[in-house]
Amino acid sequence: MGLKEQLVRKGDYVWELPKNTVNGQKVPVIIYLSDALFELLEEDAIKQAANAATLRGVQKAIYVMPDVHVGYGFPVGGVMATDTETGIISPGSVGYDINCGVRLIATNLQSKDVAPKIKELMQEVLKNVPAGVGSTGDIRLSPSSMEEVLVKGAKWAVEHGYGLEEDLEHIESFGSLPNADPSKASHEAYERGSDELGTVGSGNHFVEVQMVEEIYDEEIAQKLGLHEGQVTIMVHSGSRGFGHQVCTDYLKVAVRVLPKYGIELPDPQLACMPFLSNEGQDYFKAMCAAANYAFANRQILGFKTANTVRRFLGLSWEEFGYRLIYDHAHNIAKIEEHRVGSKLKKVVVHRKGATRAFPPYNPEVPPAYREVGQPVIIPGDMGRASYLLVGQPDSMEKSFGTACHGAGRVMSRRAAKRLVKEQGLERVIAGLTVVARGKGTIMEEIPQAYKDVSEVVRVIHELGIAKMVARLKPLGTLKG
DNA sequence: ATGTGC
Numbered sequence: 274m275g276l277k278e279q280l281v282r283k284g285d286y287v288w289e290l291p292k293n294t295v296n297g298q299k300v301p302v303i304i305y306l307s308d309a310l311f312e313l314l315e316e317d318a319i320k321q322a323a324n325a326a327t328l329r330g331v332q333k334a335i336y337v338m339p340d341v342h343v344g345y346g347f348p349v350g351g352v353m354a355t356d357t358e359t360g361i362i363s364p365g366s367v368g369y370d371i372n373c374g375v376r377l378i379a380t381n382l383q384s385k386d387v388a389p390k391i392k393e394l395m396q397e398v399l400k401n402v403p404a405g406v407g408s409t410g411d412i413r414l415s416p417s418s419m420e421e422v423l424v425k426g427a428k429w430a431v432e433h434g435y436g437l438e439e440d441l442e443h444i445e446s447f448g449s450l451p452n453a454d455p456s457k458a459s460h461e462a463y464e465r466g467s468d469e470l471g472t473v474g475s476g477n478h479f480v481e482v483q484m485v486e487e488i489y490d491e492e493i494a495q496k497l498g499l500h501e502g503q504v505t506i507m508v509h510s511g512s513r514g515f516g517h518q519v520c521t522d523y524l525k526v527a528v529r530v531l532p533k534y535g536i537e538l539p540d541p542q543l544a545c546m547p548f549l550s551n552e553g554q555d556y557f558k559a560m561c562a563a564a565n566y567a568f569a570n571r572q573i574l575g576f577k578t579a580n581t582v583r584r585f586l587g588l589s590w591e592e593f594g595y596r597l598i599y600d601h602a603h604n605i606a607k608i609e610e611h612r613v614g615s616k617l618k619k620v621v622v623h624r625k626g627a628t629r630a631f632p633p634y635n636p637e638v639p640p641a642y643r644e645v646g647q648p649v650i651i652p653g654d655m656g657r658a659s660y661l662l663v664g665q666p667d668s669m670e671k672s673f674g675t676a677c678h679g680a681g682r683v684m685s686r687r688a689a690k691r692l693v694k695e696q697g698l699e700r701v702i703a704g705l706t707v708v709a710r711g712k713g714t715i716m717e718e719i720p721q722a723y724k725d726v727s728e729v730v731r732v733i734h735e736l737g738i739a740k741m742v743a744r745l746k747p748l749g750t751l752k753g
Numbered sequence: 754a755t756g757t758g759c
Contacts, residue, residue, distance in 0.1 A: 345754090370754040407756050465756070476754055517755050604754085 276319040280304065286339075286732050290323055295539070297327040304337040305672075307732050313683060313724060314341065318348040324539040325353050329547070330360020332613050332620055336672040338627050339732040340681035340724065345369065346542030349626030352675045355548065357608060357619045361536070362553045363545035364527060364560070366623040367606050369520045371560055372567035373478075373511030374445075374602040375628075375650040376575045377661065377745075379497075381594025382504035384484035386586065388748060391706050394482065394585050395749035399708040401581045402480055402574060404473035404753040408710075412573075414467045422470065423455040426565030427600070430572035435471075436597070440572065442639050445601040445629060448568040452608075454558035458515070459522050462559075466515030466566060471573035473510050475714055475753030477679070479655065480578050481507045486658065486746035493645045493663060493742050497598060505745055506582070507659060508574045509652045511604065516563035523556040548621055557606070557621075564605055571600055598661070599648035603628045603678035611673050622673050630664035630676035630739045638664070649676050649739045651730055655750040656705055656720030660730045660741060667737035676739040680726035689722040706749040714752050 276295070280288040283303075288311070290302040302322040306314060322335045325347050332354045341350035346365030353366055387394055403410050414422060422429045427441055427448025441447050473480055485503045488494045499505075512519075527544035530552050531537075536545065546553035575597070583593040606623045613620070631637050631647040638647045646663035653659045657680075668674045684692070693701050693716040701719050709715050727744075734741045 368754070373754070469756095474754075475757080478754080511754070513754090514756065521755090 275316050276323060277314060277316050286736055290319060292326070295323045295327070298323055299331055300326050300334050302326055302335045302337060304341070305732055305736060306339050307728060309728055310339050310724070310732065315343055317343045321346065321348045322351055324543055325351065325366060327539055328355065328361050328363065328543065328545060329536065330356035332356060332618065336675065338677040340626065340677045340679055340729045342681050344625060346540055347625055350677065350681065351625050352627050352672055353623040354611060354620035354673050357548055357621055360548055360621060361545040362548045362557055362606060362621055363543055363623060364520050364523045364556055365542050365544065366625055367560060368604040368625045369517050370511040370604055371516030371519060372564035372602045373604040374567060374571065374600065375652050376508040376571045376600035377598040377650045378506040378575050378579055379499060379596045379598050380504045380506065381592065383502050384504060384748065387482060387504055391482065391749045394582060395706055395708040395751060397585045398480060398578060398581050398751050402473060402577055402751060403471070404751055405710045406475040406753065408472045409468040410471035412470045414470060416463055419463055419466060420455040422569050423458065423562035423565050424453055425449055426568035427572040430569045435573045435576040440597040443597045443599050444568060448572065448600065450561040450564050452558055453561035453565050455562050457555045457559035458519055458562050462515050462518035462522065465518050466513065469513040469515065470566070470570055471577065472513060473574060473751065473753050474513055477718060478510045478753050480574060480751040481747050482582065482749045483507055483659065483745040483747050485743050487744045489741040489743065496645050497648065497742065498596065499743055506575065506578050507650070507652060507745065508571050508578065510570055510574055512563040512567035513570065515566045519559045519563045523559065526552050526556065560606060564602060568600070599650060601628055601650065611669065624675055626678045627675045628678050629674055630668045631674050632664045632666040632668060651677060651679060651726065653680050653726030654720040654723040655707055655718060655747055655752065656702065657726060659745045660726065661743045661745065662730065662733065662739035662741050664739050665737050668739065671736060671738055676733045677729050680723040680729060682722055683724045684722040686717040689719050690716045692721060693719060705747070707752060709752040718752060
């Protein structure tokens with residue numbers, strides 16, 4: 274019998290694979306889905322979550338978000354917490370793109386200010402913001418300046434003129450993880466990262482000019498400084514080749530030391546090390562360094578895009594009204610304190626394609642947002658919409674303080690290309706303004722290739738994990 | 754995701 278058939282329905286949006294369903298499964302797998310999204314759930318994604326539930330020191334449950342799909346070893350949309358003393362850390366459960374994440378910038382502009390000239394504006398963004406596989410930026414980092422980026426994260430970017438000091442307060446972990454140790458990243462990672470800072474990358478990464486299309490909660494929107502018709506800028510990118518190399522390097526290390534630590538795995542892609550081992554600590558410190566690279570990357574991308582739009586419209590900064598709403602990771606592992614049973618416990622929370630969604634009054638939520646909760650930015654596809662939510666109290670018990678991260682693919686890259694070839698690109702993306710160096714990524718990233726992000730977000734809202742605040746509509750998109 | 758892959 275397949276695992277999907279063994280899922281037990283626990284509520285309108287809650288499914289459970291009880292512990293011990295697969296051999297050695299220490300905790301249940303809890304999957305959050307609507308009926309429509311249940312239909313799209315892949316057997317292999319359940320298997321991957323169940324595999325993770327066998328790992329050493331895993332706590333409470335593996336949680337799976339409604340935008341789940343199969344990933345490398347651990348599903349995208351998966352959340353795993355392991356005991357900091359007895360548990361493991363797993364590079365595959367963070368993902369190859371360490372600190373892939375999203376940033377949302379508010380402006381004083383109205384959609385009517387940009388909509389009529391959006392094509393010309395996006396051509397200007399294409400000229401100024403490097404995008405695509407292997408694209409390089411205008412920053413060259415010597416090994417010593419690279420070290421500074423890896424330690425300071427977004428702060429490095431602000432010190433070098435990209436953005437404002439006050440931006441840092443509105444970034445997860447203030448844009449800089451304290452456990453970063455640049456010496457734990459390889460020479461190869463340094464090389465790859467030396468010319469890619471301030472570049473978008475490829476795949477689902479993008480820079481987008483948007484408008485606030487609908488407000489769901491007026492009071493919260495007001496506190497966040499958002500209103501209908503307002504122009505926003507969204508950035509979706511990560512740590513580029515640097516993070517990719519860190520993941521590659523430490524997956525090899527993990528595989529090598531499995532026998533030393535007596536770790537047996539249901540899937541070699543789940544290769545991991547005890548968190549407190551030398552190798553586990555090395556990975557953690559290198560991963561934090563890669564996360565800081567990504568924070569710096571998005572800081573530069575967001576500011577460069579804003580500056581391009583501002584100059585195109587001939588506005589002063591004051592008229593433009595640049596303001597960072599928030600920036601957060603959705604591929605990361607962090608040490609956090611969570612309630613497990615009756616006591617608080619320090620755990621390593623792995624979020625892979627999953628966003629931290631801390632509730633109001635959590636000390637990690639910046640003062641300006643303390644009463645509304647941590648902003649949760651959910652990018653959709655380039656055709657439909659993206660969402661802004663805020664973390665709610667139930668997230669702590671239901672998912673280690675975690676929400677979804679996006680729409681999630683429903684069509685393979687190959688199938689998407691086939692559809693475009695059959696129907697023609699003009700027809701498939703009719704009415705959208707998308708710019709890119711080539712057509713390849715656009716073909717793979719058509720809206721039809723994605724699940725409906727509204728349905729994903731609705732599940733998170735209904736569960737009380739995060740609350741819907743606003744829907745953002747793409748005006749123009751830059752893809753890799 | 755990725756100096757993209759059988």
